[in-house]
Amino acid sequence: MFAHARKLLAATAVATVALTLSAHAADLIISTGLGKPHLWVGAHMDPFADAIEKGSNGDVKFTRFYAGELTSVGRELDALTSGTISVAAPLLAPYHEGRFPLSDVTQLPTYGTDSPMVTRAFQKLLDSEAKIKGDQTFHDYEIASKGIHVWALGATAPYSISTVKKVLKEPADFNGVPLRAGSALHTIMLEKLGATPVTMPGSQAFEAASRGTIEGLVIAISDWPSYSLQQLLRHSIVDVSIGHWESYLAISDQAWNDLTDDQKALFDKTAREVALTNAQEWEARVGTVRDESIAKDGGEFTSINDLSPAMKAHVETAAAETWKAWIEKTEANGHPARATAKLYAELIQAEGGKLPAGVAEYLAQ
Structure with missing residues (x-):
């Protein structure tokens, strides 16, 4: 028992x-x-x-x-x-x-930002107790x-403008050029530059660039190997971030x-x-991809600071106008874009990033 x-x-x-x-x-x-x-x-x-x-x-x-x-x-x-x-x-x-109307705020153009800076700023945005609406x-x-x-x-490395054959040296060189945009915010930037945005995911970009449907892309250089784009892209404008994804x-x-x-x-x-x-x-992959592109494929990476004064001013104006256009369009759809952009701007500047000229004054209005 x-x-x-x-x-x-x-x-x-x-x-x-x-x-x-x-x-x-x-x-x-x-x-x-x-x-x-x-x-x-x-x-x-x-x-x-x-x-x-x-x-x-x-x-x-x-x-x-x-x-x-x-x-x-x-x-x-x-x-x-x-x-x-x-x-x-x-x-x-x-x-x-339409389901995450504010989440692409990190794709707003900035200067001097890198992946760790944006990652910290975006996590702080998620953790922030600051009120953006009510x-x-x-x-x-x-x-x-x-x-x-x-x-x-x-966060991805900074998004850059990269092309297959066409070299973008002067503002007029953008006119009507079909360039891949990965998001609505990239579309705004390309429109401000005078290019023709073609929206598509990165997975479709290789075929589109191979066929000449697009002449280039807005994409992070470190993301080229994900889509075999290092085989195609030869000319890039760097040192201005078309945002970070x-x-x-x-x-x-x-x-x-x-x-x-x-x-x-x-x-x-x-x-x-x-x-x-x-x-x-x-x-880290940015440097690796750039070095391999230069050594193996004759890739060219031109700093915005080495472009003509007219071209540099054109890109910088488009970057500032992109902030304004995204905020006003998103606000018109009923979302608190200005408060979100202002909070993100404060967080990314605290990390050491810089805003395009005129943006800080616009946000302060």
């Missing part, structure tokens, strides 16, 4: 331990629409998932999907809220038309109602709420750390 009781107690204890462990375990589906060569995959998604699995002693595990195997670029939010995936790495907000912070307005928790990615590592509220407090703390800590490591990768 006593032996039977001991066996029953032992079995109950084992079952209790197993139940406790299973309650703390989490099997999450993590998905990206990007391919493995992209720095937001090989240098962000995978290191993040590896670190969480290791840091949780295997209690949190990921099933990983790549290159749109489960959900494509621009469909990440729907996949998260429907429960198709647990984590989007990344959720590319600018491809979700009692709403940036996070309240842009994220809170969407059923997700988010963190900044490592930022977006989100996102987990659904449902998946988040199933995590323990310790797992949530690990998730938050790891997301912040990996974003900064990823930003350093973006920045």
Whole structure:
């Protein structure tokens, strides 16, 4: 009788331990629409998932999907809220038309900015308690109602204007030239320059440039290898940032709420750390790609400071006008773009970045 009781107690204890462990375990589906060569995959998604699995002693595990195997670029939010995936790495907000109206603020043109600076500034924007509309912070307005928790990615390196054959030396050289724009904000900048924007994701740019559908792109130089563009692009204007592409590592509220407090703390800590490591990768690759392009393909990288005074003034004016146009267009659609731009401007200047001439005065009005 006593032996039977001991066996029953032992079995109950084992079952209790197993139940406790299973309650703390989490099997999450993590998905990206990007391919493995992209720095937001090989240098962000995978290191993040590896670190969480290791840091949780295997209690949190990921099933990983790549290159749109489960959900494509621009469909990440729907996949998260429907429960198709647990984590989007990344959720590319600018491809979700109209749903994240303020998130492309980091694509506003700046000077002297790099990936780590923008990553820190964007995470601070997400964390900020400053109100941009009524009692709403940036996070309240842009994220809170969407059923997700988010963190900044490592921002891309500065976006530059790069072409296949045409050399852009004077303002008139932009006239009517078809250039790829990756977002609505890039479209504004190209229109201000006098070019013809052609909106498309980076994955379509190689074919379009090969066929001559576009003459060049607005894109980060460090992103060329992700789309094999180093085989095509030869002429780039640098030292003026056509913004930096930022977006989100996102987990659904449902998946988040199933995590323990310790797992949530690990998730938050790891997301912040990996974003900064990823930003350093973006920045380091700029030099590597430039050196290889110069050595192997005869690539040319011309500083805006080495252009003619007329060309430099043309680009600088377009950069300033892009801030104004984005703010006024977004405000006309009912969103607090001015307050968001002003807050971001303060954060990026605190990191050491500079605004185009006239922007600070415009924001102060």
